[in-house]
Amino acid sequence: MAPTGSGKTWIAEQAILSVFQRGGRCWYASPLKALSNAKWVEFSHRFGAEHVGILTGDTKENPDAPIIVGTTEILRNQLYDVMQRGRDLRCDLVILDEAHYLGDRDRGVVWEEIMIYLPVRVNLLLLSATIGNGDEIAAWLSTIRRKTCTVIREEKRPVPLFPLFLHPSGRIMPLMESRKLYGKVTEYIVAGKTRRLGKSAALFFGEVVHLMEEYDLLPAIFFLKSRSECDVALKSCTRLTEKSSDERFYYDLEELLSRFPFLRQHRQLQCLVDYRVAAHHGGQLPAWKFFVETMMKKGHLRAIFATSTVAAGVNYPARTIVLFNSDLFNGHEFCPLSGTEFHQMTGRAGRRGLDNIGFMLAVPGRFMDLVHVKKLLYQPPDEIVSQIRNDFSMVLNLLLSQTPETIRDIFENSLASYQRQKLNLWKEFLRHLEFLKVEGFVDASDRLTENGIWASKLRLDQPLLIAEGLRTRGFPEKDEKLLAALVAPFVYDSDQEILLDKRSIPRKLSRAFIRLVRNLGPLTERMTEAGFSVQPLYFWTSVAVYAWASGEDWDGILERIGVSDGEMAMLILRTADNLRQIVSLKETHPEMADLAMKARDAILREPVVFEWEG
CATH class of the missing domain: 3.40.50.300 (P-loop containing nucleotide triphosphate hydrolases)
Known part of the structure; x- marks a missing residue:
């Protein structure tokens, strides 16, 4: 560590x-x-x-x-x-x-x-x-x-971290002094001020970049709370002074654009070229994020406006990281930043071999608790707690090679058991096992049936529903575009429904979706009655993937459906992952496996995928 x-x-x-x-x-x-x-x-x-x-x-x-x-x-x-x-x-x-x-x-x-x-x-x-x-x-x-595991621990940062505070007066000052908040910071907190530099958010981010440039604190990663805020921040930078011509910048830019010609029309490219700033978040194409990361690593950007996902392993540190919030959306709600999240973000501050010191700049605002940030500076990362749980995919795959008795031993080896968590893994396993028996995937001797064996190859979030669709012939058997479209709803794990103009939807797609839902209805009802969660199937995902598989224009699909580049790309990539699982059923479902391969090929193309040559 x-x-x-x-x-x-x-x-x-x-x-x-x-x-x-x-x-x-x-x-x-x-x-x-x-x-x-x-x-x-x-x-x-x-x-x-x-x-x-x-x-x-x-x-x-x-x-x-x-x-x-x-x-x-x-x-x-x-x-x-x-x-x-x-x-x-x-x-x-x-x-x-x-x-x-x-x-x-x-x-x-x-x-x-x-x-x-x-x-x-x-x-x-x-x-x-x-x-x-x-x-x-x-x-x-x-x-x-049954052998010694050794912890090798190094706690000293290769580039020391120096925390700063952006005072509403426009001055940047130390945040801490001898492990206490700096005097001016304490005065600010006591006064209860929340005033920002700019008159509006549209101006504010650009002003901060300009100020940091004066203090020689760039390049910087701004961690913001949402994708939309990242895009707003980008627009605010149009008041920055344009960067002068740089031969190396344009050489690297052209080299990347020659690899990804579809990015030449990207709506944020001109801002990157003129002002050397970029947004980086899950609403963008994988190729664009790679493009931004590469330009940042090569030292060409002043700042990146990013969501917290940047902190999770992608390697492009900056001189300074900027925090506007002391909380973070965890996918369900906003919670105070944890020690782990804070250390991941501040770990990006300071470029080894380039900076003697890395900086964290805390910016005042409604969602910035400076006392909490002070605690985080000296707080270790969070302790890991086991997240193991049963699901149908795990149970099916363990039954391929294990008996219930040996599976119980496996659960005894879990971190949850070691931490003495009361998760009732064994009880949950038996509940899953009983349902699989009722549905014909496991026999009375606790062995997988023929259906159970091939269903175990569907290593997905919803293996039973996909298996039921195959068993009842609910999936199309001759049209790869329809197959891709009908697999798409199984991969979407949010709860966003999008209502579309029915006149623009092919009738055969609507009929195929209704038939699949009808075929799955009895199993869905039994799963719900047994207490298992079932993700709803949203029709708009089928419409979006069918349009893409049919060769429709990327931007046209986004405009019609109303989703971002990143959401559409993720939907397609996850659909391709699920289709890949159906491809693995060559022995038992050869025709469906072949069709799934064609469906996968129909949706995996630019701008969703790109070559990763170095």
């Missing part, structure tokens, strides 16, 4: 090199496809492209290489496969980057499964800057893996 920028990747490279030179095999897993792609490029340069492969779902290159880079979900699925076949994982070292994801509410279960299922023979290296209870995690791993 060590702060961001202190050389954790170098340690990973040395570990890989040691295994590689002995003829061994390595697996480097990360939580983000973008991070995995970046590491693939980096390791290909370091170890030779012929020795490095990538597996992310979207990308599959050189899968038999001795060094594999990929996402944790792919690694977990490989462990399911080798457990089923009774084989050993072809690997000698597994590296889990950003290991604090073990405590992530939505994805932590995957990390915990890997740590439990990984053969003891395979060495395990965890990398993180933000695990508050590393000794407890190490003790748990030592217990279940």
Whole structure:
């Protein structure tokens, strides 16, 4: 465990090199496809492209290489496969980057499964800057893996952090003095002032960039609370002085645009060129985010306006990070910044080899609690709590190779059990098992039926519904565009309904959607009655993906549906992931598998996907 920028990747490279030179095999897993792609490029340069492969779902290159880079979900699925076949994982070292994801509410279960299922023979290296209870995690791993797990801890930042405060007077001053709030800051708090510099938000962000330039605090990453605020901030920078011509800037710009010609018409490109600022958030295309990250890493940008997702592993530090809020939206509600979130953000401050000091600038406002920020400066990262839970995909895949008795032993090895959490994993497993028996996926002897075996290959959020759609022939069997469209609703996990003009929707799409919903109705009702959550299926997702699969113009679809670039791209990528699971059913559903492959090919094209050459 060590702060961001202190050389954790170098340690990973040395570990890989040691295994590689002995003829061994390595697996480097990360939580983000973008991070995995970046590491693939980096390791290909370091170890030779012929020795490095990538597996992310979207990308599959050189899968038999001795060094594999990929996402944790792919690694977990490989462990399911080798457990089923009774084989050993072809690997000698597994590296889990950003290991604090073990405590992530939505994805932590995957990390915990890997740590439990990984053969003891395979060495395990965890990398993180933000695990508050590393000794407890190490003790748990030592217990279940029957060999000592050692914590290597470096707490000193490679570039020291100096916290600053932007006073409403327009002066930038220290935030702290001898572990206490600076006198002028305390006076500001006591006076109860919340005045900002500018007369409106549209002016304010640009003023802050200008002021920071005067104080030599650029480049900077501004962490803002929403995508829309990032875009507003960008517009406010049009009052900045335009940057003069820079030959290197235009060379790098043209090189990137020649790789991604579809970005030449991007609505935010001119602002980047003229004022050297950019927005970076989940509402944007993956290619645009890569473009912005590259220009920032090359030193061409003054500032990036970003949501907190930037803090989670993408490597482009700045001299200063700017905080406007001491709270953060966690996907459900706004909560005070945690120690982990704060350390991830401030970890981006200070460029190793370029800056002697990194800065955090706190900006006053309605949602900035300076006393809370002061506490966070000296607060360690949060302790990780197990997020393991049962779902139908896990239960089906464990039953491929285990009996209920051995599954109970697996649960006893969980971090939840070690932390003595009262999660009732066994009781929940039995509830899932009983439902699978009723539905014909498991027999009376607790073994998977034929339907259960192929359904286990659907490693999805809603495997039973997709399986039921296949069993009842609710999915189209001859039209790949319709298949892509009808898989799309299963991947959308928000609750946004979009009402569309029915006159613009093909009748065959409406009929196919109604038929699928009707076929799934009885199972959906039984699942709900049994207490299992069922995500609603939103028709607009089918309309959007059908339009894209049919070759409609990207911008036209966005305008008609009313979603952002990033939302549309994510919908398509997740749909492609689900289609890939149907492709895996070649033995039992060969025609559907072939159609799913065609459907996937129909939707995976620019600007959704792009080549990650270094």
